[in-house]
Amino acid sequence: MAHTIFIDGEAGTTGLQIRDRLAGRRDIELLSIDPERRKDAGARAELLNAADAVVLCLPDDASREAVSLISSNSVKVVDASTAYRTAPGWTYGFPEMSRDQRDAVRNATRVSNPGCYPTGFIGLVRPLVAAGLIPADFPVTVNAISGYSGGGKGLIAEFEGQPAPQGTDDAFRAYGFTLAHKHLPEMQIHAGLAHPPVFAPSVGRYAQGMLVEVPLQLWALPGQPTPADLHVALEAAYAGETFVEVASGAECAELQKARAGAANYVAGLDPQALNGTNRMRLFVFGSADGRQARLVALLDNLGKGASGAAVQSLNLMLGLPEDAGL
Template identity: 80%
Template sequence: MAHTVFIDGEAGTTGLQIRERLASRADLEILSIDPARRKDADARAELLNAADAVVLCLPDAASREAVSLVTSNSVRIVDASTAFRVDAGWTYGFAEMDKGQRAAIASATRVSNPGCYPTGFIGLVRPLVAAGLIPPDVPLTVNAVSGYSGGGRGLIEEFEGHAPPAGTNDAFRVYGLNLAHKHLPEMKVHAGLNYPPVFAPAVGRFAQGMIVEVPLQLWALPGRPSPADLHVALQAHFAGEPFVEVASGLECAELQKTRAGAGGYVAALDPEALNGTNRMRLYVFGNADGTQARLVAQLDNLGKGASGAAVQNLNLMLGLEEGAGL
């Protein structure tokens, strides 16, 4: 018998992608609400309590409201908003974060889906904090660029519209200049840090995909770890993981070779390279004397950074094959 799933907010960017990943599966039955009753609390409550599992693809306040409507003790919830990502009563839905996280998700009834930027940042930093290579109180910076789909419908319409005022001609746009981005709390908590990083996000003129980077002054860290030390720790942490892989030392070295001019460029480190997948690739680059490093994560902000992770969590919670639909 198929498990029933209700996607509350299925008309949004993440909801549409989740539905697409689930639509052809015989082990799941998707429950849908009448579009005319989408804002009807009684109609939503009925489906929220009738399903075996619910995926919330809503703004924070609406997610909190939806959770309050669930009275059934058997309903399992995956929430894609920011509302519960550092809530002690919810399990953080990054299965590869720790060796016990997958089992915690499988046994949970409330799972918060990670943010796209935090997925890259936590994937790069938490294993190194756990290994003692990065102290919890070290000041970190994270630089990142995402496709404009990460900004939701409004930004999608702006970038896909015509020239101003209906749209934009921007090729690249920085934001979060108030240093209070909503992803900072989960970055700090789930990376195991005492202080939040300085976060410098941006969007580029491409629909989806992202690069997340953490630069490190290795000479300033206790023990002065080498780039190779960081690489070994990441490889050990993610060994055998189906969706998170660490690029080999040889691949990182090849990417560092100068392509043009003294500064060089990396043609293959494309933010769109993993689009449509639930995969994330991690890289470690170091300078010649081993005193500096650049940690880089490559993923699809709508895949491992959103809908892919939600489906992965849903599979684990329902006792299904983890990679089904992915």
């Protein structure tokens, strides 16, 4: 018998992607609301309580409202907003985050879907904190660039529209200068840090895909680990995983080789390389003297950073194969 799923907010960027990943599956039956009744609390409540599981693809306040409308104890919830990512009683939907997290997601009734930037950051940093290579109180910086789809319909319209005033000519846009980005709490807590990182996000003129980078002064770390030490720790953390892969030392070394006329360009590290997948690849680049490193995560901000992760958690919660539809 197929599991019934209601996507509240299916018309949004993430909702549409989740629907596409679930459509056509024989083990899933999608429930839909009449478009004219999307703002009807009664109609939404009926579907929210009738489904085996619901996925909320809504702004934070609307997600909180949707959760308040669920009275059934049997309904499983995956929330894609930032409303519950550090909330008690909610499980963080990053199954690869630790050895216990997959079972936590599998047994949960309330799962918060990770943010796209935090997925890359936590994927890189948490194993190193857990291994004692990065102290919990060490000052960490993260730089990242995402496709404009991460900004939702408004930013998509701006980048795909005509130049100002209707659109933008920007090739690159840095933001987050208040140093109070909404992703910081989950980045700090789920990476195991005592302090929030300095986060420098940006958007490029391409639709989707992202690179998340953590530069490290290895000489400043207490044990002065080498790039190889970091690589070994990451490989151990993700051994046997389907969707998270650590690039080999040989591949990282090959990527570091200078190309004629482009000595500072790393070929092959395209932020769009994993688009349409639920995969994430992690890289460790080290200086020749081993005193500095750049850790890089490559993922699709709409895949492992959003819709793919939601479907992965949904599969686990419903007792289905984790990679179904992915």
